[in-house]
Amino acid sequence: MNDTSCRGVQPLMRFAAALLLLCALLIAGSPARALEGDDGVFDPSSIIKVGSTYHIFCDGTGIVHKTSTDMVSWTTVGNVLGTGNGPSWIQTYVPGFTGYFWAPEITTMGGKYYIYYACGGETPATDQCIGCATSTDLVNWTDQGLVVAATPSTTWGGIDPSVCEDASGNYWMTWGSWRQGIYDAQLNPTTGKFLNSTKTNIVNITDAEASKMIYHDGYYYCFFNQGTCCVGITSTYTIWVARSTSPTGPFTGAAVFIASAAPIYAPGQLGYFDDNGTEYVTFHYDDGNSNGYPRLFISHLTWSNNWPVNNPNWIANGTYRITNTTNGLGVTGGATGASLQAVTENTYTAATNQKWVFTNLGWNLYKITNADGGLALDALDCSNANGTLMDLYAYWGGTCQQYNIYHENDGTYAFATYNGGGNGTDVLDIPNGVSTLGTQLDLWAYNGLWTQKWTASTP
Numbered sequence: 001m002n003d004t005s006c007r008g009v010q011p012l013m014r015f016a017a018a019l020l021l022l023c024a025l026l027i028a029g030s031p032a033r034a035l036e037g038d039d040g041v042f043d044p045s046s047i048i049k050v051g052s053t054y055h056i057f058c059d060g061t062g063i064v065h066k067t068s069t070d071m072v073s074w075t076t077v078g079n080v081l082g083t084g085n086g087p088s089w090i091q092t093y094v095p096g097f098t099g100y101f102w103a104p105e106i107t108t109m110g111g112k113y114y115i116y117y118a119c120g121g122e123t124p125a126t127d128q129c130i131g132c133a134t135s136t137d138l139v140n141w142t143d144q145g146l147v148v149a150a151t152p153s154t155t156w157g158g159i160d161p162s163v164c165e166d167a168s169g170n171y172w173m174t175w176g177s178w179r180q181g182i183y184d185a186q187l188n189p190t191t192g193k194f195l196n197s198t199k200t201n202i203v204n205i206t207d208a209e210a211s212k213m214i215y216h217d218g219y220y221y222c223f224f225n226q227g228t229c230c231v232g233i234t235s236t237y238t239i240w241v242a243r244s245t246s247p248t249g250p251f252t253g254a255a256v257f258i259a260s261a262a263p264i265y266a267p268g269q270l271g272y273f274d275d276n277g278t279e280y281v282t283f284h285y286d287d288g289n290s291n292g293y294p295r296l297f298i299s300h301l302t303w304s305n306n307w308p309v310n311n312p313n314w315i316a317n318g319t320y321r322i323t324n325t326t327n328g329l330g331v332t333g334g335a336t337g338a339s340l341q342a343v344t345e346n347t348y349t350a351a352t353n354q355k356w357v358f359t360n361l362g363w364n365l366y367k368i369t370n371a372d373g374g375l376a377l378d379a380l381d382c383s384n385a386n387g388t389l390m391d392l393y394a395y396w397g398g399t400c401q402q403y404n405i406y407h408e409n410d411g412t413y414a415f416a417t418y419n420g421g422g423n424g425t426d427v428l429d430i431p432n433g434v435s436t437l438g439t440q441l442d443l444w445a446y447n448g449l450w451t452q453k454w455t456a457s458t459p
Contacts, residue, residue: 040294043284044058045104045282046106059102059103061100062079071280087145089146093128101117102160103269107163109189113134114132118161128159129149130158148185148194156176156183159175159176161175170187171186171187173185181201182202182205183200200248203222208225215247216303216306222241222242223241225239225268225270226238233286235286236260236266238259240255243307257270257308258283265286267285272301281298299312313364317358321355322415325412331344331441333356335353338375339375343392346437347437353371368403376393376401377403383419384443385443388442390441426443
């Protein structure tokens with residue numbers, strides 16, 4: 001085991017991280033980031049969609065449950081197992097457990113929702129266990145008890161459960177960390193527990209944890225973390241991937257899938273979601289622009305030569321027209337492309353000042369410049385207040401000239417300015433929904449209305 005891990009070996013580090021998170025929220029007064037997850041998302045589950053609502057779960061008292069209607073803005077709606085110390089049986093395996101659950105994962109089997117969760121102990125720190133609970137509505141949950149336990153004598157750690165459906169419709173749980181790596185076992189889809197006593201060590205790397213196995217085109221891909229977590233931007237977490245033709249391995253070709261790159265540090269606990277053919281991965285990261293605060297990242301998953309590719313950038317470098325999806329009007333720079341001229345909405349005519357050059361700065365952050373004169377799409381006076389007017393200005397690298405582009409579930413985009421330390425709350429907006437030609441565009445807090453939905457297409 002590695003003494004610097006917070007996953008069972010140093011559970012107080014995870015508690016300290018949670019305490020720092022609470023303190024930051026109290027100091028901030030309100031969340032600093034509304035898009036792609038509330039502040040403080042750690043160990044996110046895979047996303048699951050029910051009707052038109054998306055659900056995700058993460059570390060916290062009783063397991064924190066969040067929902068979204070657009071995969072951009074998330075709201076906390078409850079705690080799966082309440083706010084107490086959790087089911088009493090956990091005390092048998094994790095003495096002193098106080099109800100702060102780790103690394104939940106959500107799946108469906110046999111017409112029910114199953115949520116798997118991990119419990120880590122402090123006395124001794126090597127006592128860990130994984131349990132599960134079931135629901136038919138994602139609101140009312142019934143705990144089903146122990147799935148697997150870890151003690152000082154087991155070769156596996158009892159944390160980070162994840163579920164994969166194989167090519168034949170069988171279910172497998174992967175789990176474990178910091179001993180002999182990742183294990184898996186087949187599940188009974190009726191009970192959610194292990195089908196038999198066979199447990200296979202599929203990734204024999206000592207510090208491997210936080211696994212997620214998926215099936216794609218004849219291969220099983222096991223994603224896992226290596227390194228240390230829970231100490232902000234000094235964490236060394238990196239997500240790896242290996243593949244096999246069988247869910248029980250051998251898994252080979254292990255390679256880095258997502259590594260730290262400022263301001264995204266220590267990516268971890270990968271989840272997977274296929275939304276009608278658009279594939280996503282979710283993971284937490286420590287935000288280098290907010291003192292290592294943990295946040296949720298939703299990224300595009302693509303494939304190349306039967307290997308997965310993380311693609312956090314939704315729009316390729318190039319020249320585009322930006323059009324509102326409801327009124328069809330195009331984002332237009334000033335008539336002469338001069339500095340401080342208004343950015344407005346107008347009928348699209350393919351004029352040069354209606355064409356915008358997108359340049360990716362890394363991790364879904366862009367500068368957007370006008371093709372007529374090269375000035376940047378700019379928030380006046382570098383403000384991020386509601387109602388700030390949009391203009392043209394020479395690009396100087398200010399955060400009010402840089403944009404996170406959020407991919408909404410309907411295929412549209414929200415353009416969020418990066419000023420305010422990357423808070424991502426204020427987006428390109430049509431003020432008051434006015435469709436009058438020549439209306440100057442502004443910034444407004446994200447609300448998911450049509451006035452903030454845009455397409456970027458070939459001009």
